Amino acid sequence: MIHLATALAAGRSRRKVSSSGPSDLRGIGEGMNTQFWLTQAFNGISYGALLFLVGSGLSLIFGVMRIVNLSHGSYFLLGGYVALSVIWTTGSWLLAIPVAALTIALVGVAMERVFLRPLGFDPLRQVLLTVGFAFLFQQAALDIWTGNNFDINPPDALTKSIVVGGLYLPLYRIFMIATALIIGVVLWLAMEKTRMGAAVRATVDDAQMARGVGIDTSRISMLIFALGAFLAALGGVIGGAFLGIYPGLDFEMLPIAFAVVIIGGMGSLGGAAIGALIVGLADNFGKALFPEVSYFTLYAPMALILAVKPTGLFGRE
Numbered sequence: 676m677i678h679l680a681t682a683l684a685a686g687r688s689r690r691k692v693s694s695s696g697p698s699d700l701r702g703i704g705e706g707m708n709t710q711f712w713l714t715q716a717f718n719g720i721s722y723g724a725l726l727f728l729v730g731s732g733l734s735l736i737f738g739v740m741r742i743v744n745l746s747h748g749s750y751f752l753l754g755g756y757v758a759l760s761v762i763w764t765t766g767s768w769l770l771a772i773p774v775a776a777l778t779i780a781l782v783g784v785a786m787e788r789v790f791l792r793p794l795g796f797d798p799l800r801q802v803l804l805t806v807g808f809a810f811l812f813q814q815a816a817l818d819i820w821t822g823n824n825f826d827i828n829p830p831d832a833l834t835k836s837i838v839v840g841g842l843y844l845p846l847y848r849i850f851m852i853a854t855a856l857i858i859g860v861v862l863w864l865a866m867e868k869t870r871m872g873a874a875v876r877a878t879v880d881d882a883q884m885a886r887g888v889g890i891d892t893s894r895i896s897m898l899i900f901a902l903g904a905f906l907a908a909l910g911g912v913i914g915g916a917f918l919g920i921y922p923g924l925d926f927e928m929l930p931i932a933f934a935v936v937i938i939g940g941m942g943s944l945g946g947a948a949i950g951a952l953i954v955g956l957a958d959n960f961g962k963a964l965f966p967e968v969s970y971f972t973l974y975a976p977m978a979l980i981l982a983v984k985p986t987g988l989f990g991r992e
Contacts, residue, residue: 715960717842719955719957723855723954724955726955727855727858727951729747729910729931731906731947731951732750733933733936734936734939735903736899737942739875739878739895739896740791740896742791742805744903746786748925748929749812752812752816753782755827755915755924757775758774768827768829775908776909776912780901783900784901791804791805826916826920827915829847833916847917851913934974937980938976938988939987939989940987943989960972
């Protein structure tokens with residue numbers, strides 16, 4: 676437990692440093708001017724793009740399967756570690772992205788088919804099993820990859836910055852935003868324009884009725900769980916150059932991902948996108964303006980939205 680607390684403290688400190696670039700410091704030094712606000716907004720949006728990858732999968736898993744997956748942060752961490760192994764072996768960052776995401780998706784499928792499916796819909800058993808897997812995955816990561824901090828180094832082309840209107844915008848953050856946008860559009864098209872998407876939406880609305888009209892909800896659940904693990908692992912690979920990879924990152928990302936889902940509403944892709952944007956901006960502006968109470972500024976929007984709309988912004992009763 677002491678090791679875990681130390682790792683979490685190191686992770687929080689590391690994230691505060693890595694979430695700010697030279698342009699952030701320049702903006703603060705010059706005072707609360709327009710450049711400062713635009714820079715912080717850009718940083719918040721880019722962080723929100725990363726949170727969307729994690730939160731959208733978690734939202735779909737709960738929306739379809741009604742599973743509170745407390746091991747979801749582990750998929751993020753393991754995705755980063757598997758990507759590191761691929762990079763160390765092949766030297767290819769581009770190859771590491773699909774290999775890591777697909778590997779963790781297979782882990783998710785095995786977990787859902789072998790362990791979660793036989794449990795049925797008992798929430799207490801689900802919570803106990805998934806939190807047990809979270810600690811199991813954490814220990815496995817320590818045994819395989821040690822407890823050292825690692826960075827995933829992207830290609831040199833993405834390490835540069837561009838200047839737009841006097842703002843220095845890192846290309847990697849732009850890449851993160853573009854990736855989230857592309858994945859969001861693909862997911863929306865898949866959910867809204869395909870038969871499989873219609874089956875998923877029917878399962879989210881009423882799984883019992885969906886089974887009654889012939890939809891294989893068991894297959895839908897397997898695919899959604901695999902998709903959620905895939906997206907979380909993809910976030911781990913992309914976030915590895917942004918946050919680093921270190922023990923405790925899984926438990927650091929998990930409550931933030933839940934904040935995204937709770938704000939947006941369970942089972943809603945649009946809600947996950949809006950929730951990720953709100954959390955990303957609240958986290959970044961909170962650390963820049965009120966560092967002593969940054970956790971309050973992060974979770975205050977969640978509490979406020981829940982007080983007004985308990986199902987989240989786009990959740991259904």
